Amino acid sequence: MVYSGETPDTDTMPSQDMATKAAHGVKRLGAGVVKVVNRCKDAQETEILDLSSCSLMQVPDAVFFLMKASEVLTCNLSGNLITKISPKFGSCFIHLTTLNLSTNRLSSLPSEIVHCTQLESVDISTNSFVVFPSILLEIESVTEIR
Numbered sequence: 001m002v003y004s005g006e007t008p009d010t011d012t013m014p015s016q017d018m019a020t021k022a023a024h025g026v027k028r029l030g031a032g033v034v035k036v037v038n039r040c041k042d043a044q045e046t047e048i049l050d051l052s053s054c055s056l057m058q059v060p061d062a063v064f065f066l067m068k069a070s071e072v073l074t075c076n077l078s079g080n081l082i083t084k085i086s087p088k089f090g091s092c093f094i095h096l097t098t099l100n101l102s103t104n105r106l107s108s109l110p111s112e113i114v115h116c117t118q119l120e121s122v123d124i125s126t127n128s129f130v131v132f133p134s135i136l137l138e139i140e141s142v143t144e145i146r
Helices: 018-047 062-068 088-093 111-115 136-137
Strands: 048-050 074-076 098-100 122-123
Touching: 018 048, 018 062, 062 088, 088 122, 111 136
Parallel strands: 048 074, 074 098, 098 122
Antiparallel strands: none
16 A cells, blocks of 8 residues: 555455454464374374364365375264365275264265275264265275264
């Protein structure tokens, strides 16, 4: 903004309150990214990827990148806002034995999830499935579906 010597019209300028709210929103978003990255780092050691309650709308591509060389046995994505699981999921997490997708907004699962050939337990409760995801029946190792 260039000063013209006139008094600025405060009605057209963004309020300090709005700027503060925006800054807090960006800070929270940044904190969420840090939280996901830290949980991925933990999973590289523990083989348990816990991304529960991270306000995710999808599994970020960065997670697949960070976890591609790791053997994750348990993945918890519960309590998010996920509407779709990427087809990458099945090829990235082939060693999974337990998958918790509960309390999201899922209405389908990708067919590539059949690549999770060691999957035993899946929790898909409290989602938006209208039809049971029959792809889970194609994974012979699955013994528990909630």
